Amino acid sequence: MNENNETSHRCAGSRPARPLVLCAGMAVVDFIFRVDRFPSPSTKAIAREFFVTGGGNAANATIAITRLGGRARFCGPVGDDEFGQRVLYGLLKEGVDIGGAQHVKGAPTSVSGIFVDPAGERLLTTRRAQALEKAPPPGDCARLIEGVDALLADNHFPDFVLPICRAARERNLPVVLDVDKPATEAADPLLALASHAIFSAEALRAAAAIGDLAAALERASTFCRGFVAATDGAAGALWHDGHALRRQEAFAVNAVDTLGAGDVFHAAFALALAEGRAEAEALRFASAAAALKCARFGGIVGAPARADVEQLLMKS
Template identity: 30%
Template sequence: MSRITVVGSSNTDMVVKTPRFPQPGETLLGGEFFLFAGGKGANQAVAAARLGGQVRFVARVGDDVFGRQAVEGFGREGIDCSHISVDPKLASGTALITVNGEGENTIVVASGANAALSVESITKLDLEEDEYVLTQLETPLETVLELVKHTDRLILNPAPATDLPDTVFDGLFMITPNETETQLLTGVRVTDETSAAQAAELLQSKGVQHVIITLGAAGAFYLGPGTSFMTPAPRVAAVDTTAAGDVFNGALVVALARGEDIRDAIAFAVRAASVAVTRMGAQDSAPRLSDL
């Protein structure tokens, strides 16, 4: 298996369950409260490690209890933490999450030390020729742009949704947006396979080699050189969709690092995400191989 490097955020998630989301200015009495390890980068790194990946995580945490607990947790998962730096001033990242009765969520993130993950942390990396690199957008865009220069096997999960310069797409190995992120990047509202194909073609025209659009309970759509297809998701009773996309991406990169073809890799990722949504939490929901 090729080595996997995940570059991204580490957060502590504070979750409240409630029957419905509050309206602006409204206070609701919620239900259960949970404290979970999270952050898109950390979620993806843990998901990949649990599924058998040889994972190295590049991140920045605060000099506080949340940061120390996070790094200890990564070590227990067998993740290489040698490129996790500690910020002496900024707090570790946190996220406030509300989960409604249908398992949908809203998330507000305080980036903290994640916002200080510098370009220098990328230039110090010794990336192997066959190494896959996975990143997201909860760290500075400049750091992501530096990654584009350093590897031709970069998988970009463009979350949270934001505008991106065309230089990100030109020659990018793979991009994995969901419906909301796809609409922001292309202007196409994705509702079915036809609209997903239209949006994917626009991203491909910008220079992306492989486009995977995740469609929640419907599965995922793929467009690559000379081929396209839908991968349906199994029907499950969703409890919490917080880290579904992160588990999908972590599983996807593991399958690719194992040498699986793209169709099998996406099917594996869809199965992993389908298990994750049946569990509460972010990293806690990431399955192991035995769960699949």
């Protein structure tokens, strides 16, 4: 456990002014409906608000990073359709480098339909083409990570991101893994490459086959080679410091939309590591950024600016 924690101090002596984080993984188009209640079977729910925006773990993370003052590069498979163009154009408008995007001929871009209720909770379904899941990884990972200070990868396309993670570890870069799908060491070699694995609470419980989150994290610390943590919504984040479990409390906000909060959390954490911060400080920064996202409706459109995060940290 924590044998790779030296990566968090790699840049401690000289922090990059605007570090570059490579975000590898999923990009989708989100169709977001704001409703008074979630529809139950055989009923209708009238949407009070509707809009379409880019989404997906890696794509969302790039936007969060640029708004937090870093530089971001996206790498992931997208369809060669209008939705794919829309996603990438949205990233370009945010100042994201999309040179790592891989267009998959004949494949539709992934789409999600999302209901958001007044409490900010979401109900989500995603359609992802098999052709995207089978997309070959980049041919020149060394070029892709050139100038990069940290890698953030989600595990939705494990075969695609695996060689990128391997190349980053060979460069001794922080490799932050967003474990959004259940994964164990035997089933997902990404865990062996990650210097920092951050699970969703749902994915962690499934991976460890334990209902209690603290016990599940203890179990995960035995099959993750580096730093391990779990996000748990309003309950904050739980993490293992190599000796004991610790909790980063969530910042209190009036939540109106939790969509994209996890992506903002991972992005802020990876950026903080790229800046040379230790894990505890990075978790606090990430928690503040995610909280501010929850206070704003619109998925990743509500990702906060750096100044807003720093103001919240100063007041808390």
